[in-house]
Amino acid sequence: MRPTVHDIASEAGVSLATVDRVLNGRPGVRQKTKDKVEAAVEKLGYVRDVAAANLAKGRIYPFTFILPLNDNSFMQALDEAVQQERLRGRIDRTQIDIVRVPAFDPAALAAAIDQVAETEIAGVALVGIEAAQVSAAIGRLRARDIPVVTLVSDLEDSARDHYAGVDNEAAGRTAGTLLGRFLTGRSGKIGILAGSLAVRDHANRLKGFRHVIETGFPDLEILPAIEAQDDSARSRAMVSEAIAADPDMIGIYSLGAGNRGLIGALETARGNGREIVTIAHELSDHARKALESGIFDAVLNQDAGHEVRSAIRVLKSRADGLDVIAAQERIRIDIFIKENLP
Template identity: 45%
Template sequence: MAKPTVHDIAREAGVSLSTVDRVLNGRADVRPKNAERVRAAVEKLGYVRDTHAANLARQRQYRFVFVLPEGANHFVETIVAAVQEASGTQVIDRASVEILLVNAADPHAVVDRLRTLDLDALDGVAIMVPETPQVRDAIAHIKSAGIYVVAFVSDLPNTRCHHFVGIDNFSAGQTAGALLGKFLRNETGSILVVTNSMVARDSIERRFGLDEVLSRDFPKLKALPTIEFYDDPQRIHETLSHALATHSDLKAVYSMGSGNAAMLDALKENSVAGELVVIAHDLTSVTRQALLDGDIDAVIAQNVGHLVRSTLRVLRAKCDGTTIFEAQEQIRIEIIIRENLY
């Protein structure tokens, strides 16, 4: 049986082809009665729109922007590489993909950079910055212009973004707690918890997940208050040296964010590299080598290529008003050790 066409919809609804086109494209200049007739005909005939063909016919060109933290961050470097790789494959889908780097530690600087976006020519934004009142207001302004916004890697729940693409960070923290507990089974001691900033939602959720598992399943292990590094290598060195000197029962380090290179250097300078259990996040050139060298015991990772491709699919689906397949877009937590390093 032949698939129904727009001509079939027009005949069934008793309206013109132009009216059908306006309804299918979400335009408002259609009488409510006629729009209802078209929607009823679509449902009755089982019409499924070929958005790819429709976009080609209209010469539709998507424009998407990834807003990412600037500075020395090996994880962001892997994301940039994945965006650049994916953008080449998106040409057939008529998509232009750009990267906007921002000073994520300064919310006012983030807002200033977001103001440089040409909202009249933009379709969607994927944003990876901490949630602050200033950022929430900027995202609300972008959304008010009819642009779709996806929270990327770290959720922004109070901004009411159109979607979140990333792992469940609370579950990632629970995973870290379970790994530490199993690596340190039957031992008693402290765990040093470090991250770049606790303003980032992913670090907050990971810390909550860690604490829940340790308190429930491994009460002999005590997670120390989180230490923030603020992208300062000197602070990392001083903090780790102080922690090692202060906590004689220190058994492990859990790194919830970036700054792993300086952390690993500090552990080597204090001659404890390989002696403490170290759990980190995200597979980068630094964490990969540390796994090979035995300086990191496990990395809790997420497939960066999947992250980027999923974000582009979600943004296109939002623009086209089509269904997002949640199972396909679910970003899974991976546990990488030296023996399964890919």
């Protein structure tokens, strides 16, 4: 049975109020009495339950989520998940603010981080962009002892505390294995549709994908990536142009968003007699329909709600000085094909 503050008071021969003052570092306790309490704590092996103490005090955790302004379905799902958790604030004792910045704009993200740093916050979660100014802004937050969690796209080289998202290099390897096996016995070229390779998740997915294709499927050639900024209209135009320009393109890996435009380009290609094996990310409504119709062959998915809840748990733990339970915060890579749609 775990020792309690009552056990400490009894062992030290002091009141509960005195134990509380010592444990919380408040003044008004003689050094001799403080030594007795600390000796009792060590003897009994007492470990303070910080979360329970904060609950008893009614502590509220003010967190800020910095999210990209983007019309792609996954980022909208992420935004909605944050808003849902915001509504749960009274239950979870959180006060969540949302700051939205232009997508793929490192200067805007760095400015938002610096602006948030001037407020009274217990933690920040953000979608990372690979840029020195963003890492520097995160460093300034951490210098103020404000915990930072990156969402979806990590910044491993920054001072961030935790990353809440899938292993994107593993996701790319998974996509490469699937596409390579779907194209077994065929030779040809593979198109790559990305939002921006300046974000770590897209770059890491391509890295993993390239490794598998180049080492395991020598008959497949990877074409230069199309960076369409996750914009559906641009994706449709650029993919349509790439398909028309290269009759040897037999597969596409869409490692970002912009899938509505991609689907339009693939439907046009199918109408012209071109069947292109396609692996995409995120099970949005239109991705689901593309799987059902055979336009997509497989979709890799991550749970936006799980990532947001994980970020909140980690920020709370960091604010309380507690360890993170790594297994609880692991985000899965789900693989969907037409036959196993939920």
